[in-house]
Amino acid sequence: MKYLNMFFDGQWTDSKDYKQRDILNPANGEVIAKASEGTAEDAKKAITAARKAFDAGDWPDMAPAERSAFLYRVAAEIDSHHDELTRLETLDNGKTLAEAGYDVSDAADCFRYYAGLIRKPEGQAYDAPDDIQTMVVHEPIGVCGLIVPWNFPLLMSVWKIAPALAAGNTVILKPSEVTPVTAVKLFEIFEAAGMPKGTVNLVLGSGATAGNELAESHHVDKISFTGGTKTGRTIMKAAAGNLKKISLELGGKSPNIVFADADLDTAVDHALYGIFFGAGQVCSSGSRILVEDSIHDQFVERFAERAKNIKVGPGDDTQSEMGPLVSEAHMNNVLDYIAAGKDEGARLVCGGNRIETGAFKNGYFVEPTAFTGTTEDMTIVQEEIFGPVAVFQTFSDEKDAVRLANNTNYGLAGSVFTSDSAKALRVIKKVRAGITWVNTYHTTYNDSPWGGYKQSGIGRSLGTYGLEEYQEVKQINISQ
Ligand code: NAD
Numbered sequence: 001m002k003y004l005n006m007f008f009d010g011q012w013t014d015s016k017d018y019k020q021r022d023i024l025n026p027a028n029g030e031v032i033a034k035a036s037e038g039t040a041e042d043a044k045k046a047i048t049a050a051r052k053a054f055d056a057g058d059w060p061d062m063a064p065a066e067r068s069a070f071l072y073r074v075a076a077e078i079d080s081h082h083d084e085l086t087r088l089e090t091l092d093n094g095k096t097l098a099e100a101g102y103d104v105s106d107a108a109d110c111f112r113y114y115a116g117l118i119r120k121p122e123g124q125a126y127d128a129p130d131d132i133q134t135m136v137v138h139e140p141i142g143v144c145g146l147i148v149p150w151n152f153p154l155l156m157s158v159w160k161i162a163p164a165l166a167a168g169n170t171v172i173l174k175p176s177e178v179t180p181v182t183a184v185k186l187f188e189i190f191e192a193a194g195m196p197k198g199t200v201n202l203v204l205g206s207g208a209t210a211g212n213e214l215a216e217s218h219h220v221d222k223i224s225f226t227g228g229t230k231t232g233r234t235i236m237k238a239a240a241g242n243l244k245k246i247s248l249e250l251g252g253k254s255p256n257i258v259f260a261d262a263d264l265d266t267a268v269d270h271a272l273y274g275i276f277f278g279a280g281q282v283c284s285s286g287s288r289i290l291v292e293d294s295i296h297d298q299f300v301e302r303f304a305e306r307a308k309n310i311k312v313g314p315g316d317d318t319q320s321e322m323g324p325l326v327s328e329a330h331m332n333n334v335l336d337y338i339a340a341g342k343d344e345g346a347r348l349v350c351g352g353n354r355i356e357t358g359a360f361k362n363g364y365f366v367e368p369t370a371f372t373g374t375t376e377d378m379t380i381v382q383e384e385i386f387g388p389v390a391v392f393q394t395f396s397d398e399k400d401a402v403r404l405a406n407n408t409n410y411g412l413a414g415s416v417f418t419s420d421s422a423k424a425l426r427v428i429k430k431v432r433a434g435i436t437w438v439n440t441y442h443t444t445y446n447d448s449p450w451g452g453y454k455q456s457g458i459g460r461s462l463g464t465y466g467l468e469e470y471q472e473v474k475q476i477n478i479s480q
Pocket of ligand 1: 147148149150151152156174175176177205206207208210211212213215226227228229231232234235249250251252282283284384386412451452456457
């Protein structure tokens with residue numbers, strides 16, 4: 001049995017000293033590891049280590065070129081453990097090997113991106129009035145608490161750690177208690193890369209204890225959180241005590257708008273990928289498919305036919321196109337939403353059930369599901385289901401499409417399918433969301449800012465904006 005430990009001040013904790021949490025394989029419910037259950041006390045130890053390391057200055061004062069070399073080493077180590085990390089992510093989260101493999105490659109690329117970016121000379125120098133020479137420089141914020149969810153356990157950790165370290169901060173990562181496996185492996189990689197003691201710290205355990213301590217602590221200068229909108233609100237309140245800097249990447253209910261003049265093969269392909277990638281457990285999922293009236297029935301029929309043929313199965317079976325949901329509790333949430341959709345009078349066009357026959361018996365599999373005949377106020381139209389459940393809506397013209405697209409509290413992502421490029425641009429500019437696509441879905445690049453409008457979050461990950469989230473800005477005025 002693999003025991004998962006925490007890492008503070010350059011040292012691993014001992015599993016004998018901790019209560020253990022079972023970590024399960026979502027494909028069959030088997031225990032794959034036991035994780036030490038960190039407490040608020042452990043979070044405090046991790047914070048103390050990160051504070052000490054920041055104040056000692058080894059990492060924040062290191063020349064960017066040297067920090068960059070560390071980050072390149074971490075990227076190379078991730079590459080050299082690619083297959084192992086891929087297998088572990090599939091085992092822990094349930095996603096297919098293809099999906100997990102993409103995450104691992106992207107994680108290595110994210111370290112390389114920030115290793116390069118931090119060597120780009122930045123800042124400003126200019127003549128102010130009164131014989132003053134002014135410089136504007138960037139400095140690290142200090143100790144950063146990084147709290148991540150279970151849907152991209154490795155990748156979400158790296159999206160935060162890479163820019164935070166590049167900027168010169170020290171960090172404490174708290175992965176989801178449901179999926180801590182690849183985070184532990186990542187910290188073994190940090191150790192192998194020789195990161196200075198206390199620069200990177202890992203605390204395991206629940207959100208309400210270990211996570212809350214990071215959010216509340218007056219010794220943490222910045223909290224960066226990815227997860228549910230409700231949790232984001234709780235964290236924001238907890239962080240208010242010392243007014244720590246805050247970045248939030250939250251949920252979504254993203255519109256995928258299909259006009260009648262779209263290439264329907266492309267639109268159907270991307271609508272399926274938009275919602276069923278990651279079994280719909282993706283914040284940017286195209287979970288609302290808005291189809292122009294005149295093609296609605298034809299589109300839904302083609303979508304449902306294809307959805308019924310998606311091969312659902314264990315992530316480690318290379319034939320599987322969609323894996324299980326992450327946990328029994330989460331599967332039950334998704335099934336409750338499906339029941340709510342039926343109760344509210346929406347019409348199921350495919351799926352709707354748990355798959356629990358034969359080898360699927362103890363896994364958390366749900367059929368690719370879609371509802372039509374929905375109204376704007378239905379729970380399944382307004383709330384994030386975070387599972388393989390699409391809801392169709394219809395619209396009559398551009399104005400109607402935009403109004404419907406924006407009619408939720410969320411504003412994370414959105415897309416438009418049309419062969420009219422002027423219309424595409426007009427409509428996508430009106431969609432109130434931070435991540436948008438035209439005639440495609442789900443492409444992501446480490447160079448481009450990721451984040452949401454409205455209740456989908458505050459701040460941006462990735463790109464140059466992602467680095468700025470971990471930097472203070474200082475003006476220095478020099479009398480000549
Ligand atoms: P969650 O909010 O339940 O948990 C996320 C993390 O927060 C976990 O590590 C958890 O332990 C911790 N946590 C929970 N309560 C806490 C508290 N009171 N204080 C501090 N930490 C706490 O989310 P989840 O179920 O793990 O993930 C799914 C959610 O994440 C979805 O809503 C999804 O949209 C969102 N998400 C958003 C993005 C994005 O980029 N916007 C990316 C991935 C996931």
